[in-house]
Amino acid sequence: MSLEPVREPRRGSGRRNLLRALTGGGAAAALALTAAPAAPAEAAAAPAGQAIDPFAAEAFRAARGGRVREYWLQAESFAHNAVPNGRDGMTGMTFTADQTTFQAIGYRAYTANWGKPLPADLSPQGIGPNSGIPGPVLRAEVGDVIKVHFRNNDAHYKWPHSIHPHGVRYATSSDGGWMDDDPKAPGTAVPYGGTYTYTWTCVPSSVGSWPYHDHAAPQLPPRAAGSSSTSAGAGSAATSDSMESRAFGGGGPVMEIGAELGLFGMIAVTDATTPRVDREFVLFFHDVSASDATTLKQDLSLCSGGAFVDNAPTFTARRGERIRWRVGTLGNSLHVFHIHGHRWLGPAGWTDSQVLAPATTLTVEYAEDNPGDWLYHCHVAAHMMHGMAGRYRVLG
């Protein structure tokens, strides 16, 4: 399932734009910049108060400047315990490691030529924890070209993988979406041990938060007994019948199973109107089913790889700081992003709960003024009970 991302509120209208105009700034990204920085990207959002014409060609010329932002990403498989402290800080439920550990796959960012893993960088310009789930935050400004050098080192499953981006502009050769009618299309099913380079351009309509994720050939999950997996491989994709039955517990190959097991991350594109912030939190709501991650004792609803309060990421801020959340979702479910004790300006006015469908995103910004320990969670009660909740700590 791949729906179009929810667009950010249009820059050219409303109060949000006024806020942006007042705050100005622009979050600069920095990672492995190559090529000479040229003049700032010419193209940008429409001036305040000016309506956007959806049919107008984007006022954008890549030659006008921008930089090449190179990322070296590797898909890696690893044992992952989604509940490392064994306890849900909200309900008090307890878990053992064998109940909540599965073989995950994640993207990690490396120095050039996959030399060594990049250190964590939790700053508003950083790649994040770089722990695998989610993958590194890929940052760029309008006018930049993102080049992702990808290597598949999925030593556990040995499945083909890819990277499919949302939000940026690219040729089909940089789409990463596998299809049975062209199973050898470049970059759509990079084999174990293989490499591929994707090239994506950040145009004015790329501003915002976008997911990227594995979109390679469907694969059969390992059998429940823990025996080694059977690879469906390119060219032996599921029929639509088996896909459908699998959704109800059938057992055929699974499309985007790599993304389910952790191969996803966030693209953050900014422009001159993007407000400067002191903290930026990247959060994914996603699901892992026990039928696909067969060592799990139950389906899990996760926040960036962790399930349940104090296992899901704890995000920390201070009173007086300017905060941005980039929230994304993947999987099969609708989610409702909610933070206790806080409100922000959404497309329809002030809100504290917003609905997200699979593969859509949300960019939330506010000034922090309410110290304390708060919950953030999905407000679908069943998801919260399966782990989709975490702690938001605001220091005074």
Ligand SMILES: [Cu+2]
């Ligand atoms: Cu939910």
